[in-house]
Amino acid sequence: MRLSRYFLPILKETPKEAEIVSHRLMLRAGMIRQQSAGIYSWLPLGLKVLRKIERIVEEEQARAGAIQLLMPTIQSADLWRESGRYDAYGKEMLRITDRHERDMLFGPTNEEMITDIFRGYVRSYKDLPLNLYHIQWKFRDEVRPRFGVMRGREFLMKDAYSFDLDKESARHAYNRMFVAYLRTFDRMGLKAIPMKADTGPIGGDMSHEFIILADTGESEVYCDKSLLEMAIPEEGTDFLSDLTPIVTQWTTPYAATDEMHDAVAFEALDEADRVSARGIEVGHIFYFGTKYSDAMGAKVATSEGTEVPVHMGSYGVGVSRLLGALIEANHDDNGIIWPKSVAPFHVGLVNLKPGDDLTDTVSEDLYAKLEAAGLEVLYDDTDTRAGAKFATMDLIGLPYHVVAGPRGLKDGLLEVKERSTGEKEMMTPEAALNKLTSALTD
RNA sequence: CGGGGUAUAGCGCAGCCUGGUAGCGCAUCUGGUUUGGGACCAGAGGGUCGCAAGUUCGAAUCUUGCUGCCCCGACCA
Numbered sequence: 334m335r336l337s338r339y340f341l342p343i344l345k346e347t348p349k350e351a352e353i354v355s356h357r358l359m360l361r362a363g364m365i366r367q368q369s370a371g372i373y374s375w376l377p378l379g380l381k382v383l384r385k386i387e388r389i390v391e392e393e394q395a396r397a398g399a400i401q402l403l404m405p406t407i408q409s410a411d412l413w414r415e416s417g418r419y420d421a422y423g424k425e426m427l428r429i430t431d432r433h434e435r436d437m438l439f440g441p442t443n444e445e446m447i448t449d450i451f452r453g454y455v456r457s458y459k460d461l462p463l464n465l466y467h468i469q470w471k472f473r474d475e476v477r478p479r480f481g482v483m484r485g486r487e488f489l490m491k492d493a494y495s496f497d498l499d500k501e502s503a504r505h506a507y508n509r510m511f512v513a514y515l516r517t518f519d520r521m522g523l524k525a526i527p528m529k530a531d532t533g534p535i536g537g538d539m540s541h542e543f544i545i546l547a548d549t550g551e552s553e554v555y556c557d558k559s560l561l562e563m564a565i566p567e568e569g570t571d572f573l574s575d576l577t578p579i580v581t582q583w584t585t586p587y588a589a590t591d592e593m594h595d596a597v598a599f600e601a602l603d604e605a606d607r608v609s610a611r612g613i614e615v616g617h618i619f620y621f622g623t624k625y626s627d628a629m630g631a632k633v634a635t636s637e638g639t640e641v642p643v644h645m646g647s648y649g650v651g652v653s654r655l656l657g658a659l660i661e662a663n664h665d666d667n668g669i670i671w672p673k674s675v676a677p678f679h680v681g682l683v684n685l686k687p688g689d690d691l692t693d694t695v696s697e698d699l700y701a702k703l704e705a706a707g708l709e710v711l712y713d714d715t716d717t718r719a720g721a722k723f724a725t726m727d728l729i730g731l732p733y734h735v736v737a738g739p740r741g742l743k744d745g746l747l748e749v750k751e752r753s754t755g756e757k758e759m760m761t762p763e764a765a766l767n768k769l770t771s772a773l774t775d
Numbered sequence: 776c777g778g779g780g781u782a783u784a785g786c787g788c789a790g791c792c793u794g795g796u797a798g799c800g801c802a803u804c805u806g807g808u809u810u811g812g813g814a815c816c817a818g819a820g821g822g823u824c825g826c827a828a829g830u831u832c833g834a835a836u837c838u839u840g841c842u843g844c845c846c847c848g849a850c851c852a
């Protein structure tokens with residue numbers, strides 16, 4: 334992409350409403366635009382990152398056996414009356430009336446609708462287990478939206494729903510999502526720690542929040558230091574096998590959010606192993622048994638020919654929130670530092686002197702070759718000063734910057750800079766091409 | 776939902792107290808000089824002063840009501 338043809342509205346000054354660093358940087362880097370409290374337009378650069386995150390989520394969901402579909406944002410109130418939540422949900426649910434005076438709502442979540450889909454088609458235990466998910470915009474009319482996309486009213490969420498014959502198989506479904514989440518966040522370069530969460534009326538030990546440690550987190554969290562270094566399940570993990578050992582490994586060390594915190598158990602740890610920090614919740618997995626299948630009549634026939642309500646679980650990832658969490662975890666004074674897996678572009682190629690034959694020729698050639706090698710390149714071909722170009726590149730945080738200027742090209746050299754370390758190295762265009770392709774394609 | 780704050784050009788702000796035709800920096804446009812870490816000079820364009828009512832000869836400024844947005848707390852992917 335040529336920067337001269339792109340839409341990248343960079344702000345030099347920080348809008349005053351932005352308090353936390355991720356919100357500031359997203360606004361300054363031209364990723365989002367606030368349209369109303371807690372409601373944002375996603376500008377091209379922000380949308381690109383959002384899509385990369387979605388892609389990773391989709392790949393890991395598929396690996397774990399979840400099937401993607403898409404449900405609407407607008408739902409009928411009748412479904413929610415069946416489950417009893419129409420009245421129970423409260424003011425967070427945005428209620429809408431259509432032209433026929435029918436009660437509708439903008440979905441804050443989709444348990445009712447997925448249960449309706451399930452009961453409409455599935456009749457037999459032979460069709461289980463089943464895990465259906467979608468990535469769709471949700472609306473929760475938060476009293477106080479804040480922190481940019483970290484607590485918006487409209488937000489993009491991945492929500493998966495599992496259906497199983499009994500509690501034991503539901504546990505396997507739960508474990509599959511547990512492992513998928515470990516891998517998903519790891520692939521984004523995030524350390525997400527599963528922490529015991531409140532299970533509500535169901536009880537048991539089948540609810541975990543996945544928490545990123547960051548100073549600007551909304552809640553206080555406590556965990557055993559060993560969790561920070563624990564190995565992530567491999568790509569080749571067999572999701573059909575018993576995943577209990579992995580889940581046990583990850584749930585045995587102490588880890589809890591504020592509301593589940595057990596100070597006695599925590600202080601039993603060696604002092605050096607105690608981590609207490611702020612956390613951002615980016616995922617939440619939950620087993621809720623037959624709550625909705627009972628209320629809505631989602632039953633299947635067993636091998637004995639009897640009918641039983643299915644056991645369900647739900648598994649959420651805050652996709653849009655993850656952008657905020659990623660920036661909170663990866664930035665410096667100059668701007669964002671994107672992990673390679675979610676960067677909007679892999680390389681920022683800076684032509685320091687557009688109009689100069691040498692820099693133009695070398696830049697255009699390298700631009701074409703990098704793209705041909707499958708890399709996404711933001712090519713700064715604009716006629717602005719060097720300082721402004723560098724500042725922009727640092728702000729938007731692409732993993733590698735390549736600078737083509739007259740000074741280096743006298744000797745046939747470009748400068749290649751790694752954004753995360755700040756390390757700069759002079760090399761020929763061929764060497765730069767090799768270095769970047771090997772660093773960014775794996 | 777309780778408490779606090781704020782609203783003036785795309786962004787950041789001054790002006791308001793003490794009413795008299797709206798200003799600064801950045802950004803934008805034109806011309807020139809510049810050119811390796813957010814250049815300089817000269818000129819130009821751009822504002823229903825959040826909305827409504829009131830007071831007044833006259834309201835950004837005073838009064839009342841409404842609305843938006845932000846912050847702190849209690850709740851949530």
